[in-house]
Amino acid sequence: MAKDDYFVMAYKLLSYLYACLKEGKDPLDSGYMDYDTKAFPVGEAYWQYLLRNLYQEGYLQGVALVPILGKTEKGVKLLPNVSITPKGIAYLHENSMMQKVKRALKDVKELLPEF
Numbered sequence: 001m002a003k004d005d006y007f008v009m010a011y012k013l014l015s016y017l018y019a020c021l022k023e024g025k026d027p028l029d030s031g032y033m034d035y036d037t038k039a040f041p042v043g044e045a046y047w048q049y050l051l052r053n054l055y056q057e058g059y060l061q062g063v064a065l066v067p068i069l070g071k072t073e074k075g076v077k078l079l080p081n082v083s084i085t086p087k088g089i090a091y092l093h094e095n096s097m098m099q100k101v102k103r104a105l106k107d108v109k110e111l112l113p114e115f
Contacts, residue, residue, distance in 0.1 A: 004042050009050055011101040012039060014059060014092050017084035027082055051076040059088030 013033070020027040027033055034040065035047030042050075055063040055076070062082035065074035084092075092098050 004040075004046070005101075006050065007097050007101050009040055009042070010054060010059075011092070011098050013050070013054065014084055014088050014098075017060070017082070018089055018092060021083055026080075028078060028080065033078065033082075048073075048076045051078070054088070057087075057091075059085055059091055061085050 016032055017027055019025075031037075032039060035042055035044050040047060051060070051063060052065065052073070054060045055065070060082065061084075062079040064077040064079055066077050068075045
């Protein structure tokens with residue numbers, strides 16, 4: 001699977017948020033949750049699409065959808081309390097596509113930043 005595949009990025013993001021939740025870390029402190037990075041090598045529009053859909057599916061909380069002048073899609077703003085939801089945790093562990101991604105990612109260091 002490609003690094004910019006939707007499910008790869010969703011797995012990395014949700015896994016990171018779950019690790020932050022368990023460790024009591026602020027996910028926004030590390031700079032990990034941003035587009036055009038090694039972890040998420042995509043442009044802003046794709047990044048917004050990923051966040052918007054994960055939020056709308058109920059896998060994320062602490063996200064605000066804000067109107068953008070001249071655009072039909074709302075923009076995504078990450079709030080200080082952004083985190084994974086229990087539904088997101090279940091998605092990570094029970095979804096067959098997430099399990100395929102987990103098996104495909106061989107190096108855990110590629111998956112999450114160090115705390």
